[in-house]
Amino acid sequence: MTDQKRRPLPHDFHPAVPEFTVVSDDLTEGGTLAEAQLHAEGNTSPHLRWEGFPAETRSFAITCFDPDAPTGSGFWHWSVFDIPADVTELPTGAGTGGMRGLPEKAVHVRNDYGTRDFAGAAPPPGDGPHRYVFTVYAVGTDTLGPDAEATPAVVGFNLRFKALARAQLIGEYEIPAEG
Numbered sequence: 001m002t003d004q005k006r007r008p009l010p011h012d013f014h015p016a017v018p019e020f021t022v023v024s025d026d027l028t029e030g031g032t033l034a035e036a037q038l039h040a041e042g043n044t045s046p047h048l049r050w051e052g053f054p055a056e057t058r059s060f061a062i063t064c065f066d067p068d069a070p071t072g073s074g075f076w077h078w079s080v081f082d083i084p085a086d087v088t089e090l091p092t093g094a095g096t097g098g099m100r101g102l103p104e105k106a107v108h109v110r111n112d113y114g115t116r117d118f119a120g121a122a123p124p125p126g127d128g129p130h131r132y133v134f135t136v137y138a139v140g141t142d143t144l145g146p147d148a149e150a151t152p153a154v155v156g157f158n159l160r161f162k163a164l165a166r167a168q169l170i171g172e173y174e175i176p177a178e179g
Contacts (some may be wrong), residue, residue: 007067007074009133009168014160020052022136026092033132033173036092038120044119045078046134046171053138057085060162061137061144061159063152064118065106067114068109068130076152077132078118081144081159082107109150116148126177129169144164 005165026034026046036044043075048062069075078095083106095118099108108116123130138161144158 006131007130009067010063010074010156011066011135011166011168014163017163018054018165020050020054020136020138020165020167022048022050022134022169024048024134024169027037027134027169027171029169029171031171033121033171035121037132037171038173039113039122041120043096043120044093044120045090047092048090048134048136048169050136050167054168056140057138057164058142059083059085059139059144060087060137061155061163062090063133063135063155064157065133065135065152066121066123066130067077067133068123068128070127076112077120078111078134079109079152079155080106081082081109081137081139082144082157084142100151107144107146107148108153109148109155110144111152121173123173123175127174127176129172129174131172134169134171136167137163 042081064078066075097117113119
C-alpha cells in the first residue's frame with residue numbers, strides 16, 4: 001500500500017479537540033509493532049501511559065484501529081471505555097479477554113474479530129504497511145453510555161460528542177508478499 005492509498009484516521013471525522021500525550025514502553029511512534037502485538041503471536045496489548053489531559057476529565061476510552069485494512073471501513077482491534085479518570089496507565093497485556101490490568105468498571109466491546117479483547121495485527125500478505133492507531137480519549141463523563149454489547153462504531157459515535165481531548169500513538173506492521 002502506498003502512502004497515497006492510506007485512509008483517514010478515525011478521529012479525522014470528529015471535531016477538533018485538544019491533544020495530550022500518550023507513551024508506551026512497548027511501542028514507539030511510527031515504529032514496528034512487536035511480535036507480541038501480532039494476532040498470530042499473542043494478541044498482547046501494549047503498555048500505555050498518558051498525561052496532560054484536561055482537568056475536567058471524568059473517564060478515559062482507548063481504541064486501536066487499522067485504517068488501512070482492505071475492508072472499506074477499516075478494522076477495529078480494540079475498544080475499551082469507562083476507565084476512571086484516576087487511571088493514567090495500563091500495563092502490557094491489559095487488553096486480554098480476562099480484563100487483568102483493567103480497572104473493575106472498564107467496559108470492553110467486541111473488536112472486528114468478534115472477541116472482547118485486544119486483537120493483534122494481521123494485515124494481508126503483500127498489502128503493504130498498515131497503521132495501528134492507539135488512541136486514548138479523555139471523556140467528560142464518568143460513563144460513555146454504551147454497554148458491552150455495543151459495536152466500536154457506536155463507541156466512536158459517543159466519543160465524537162463526549163471526548164474532551166485525545167492522544168494517539170501509531171505503530172505499523174506489514175507481512176511481505178508470499179512467494
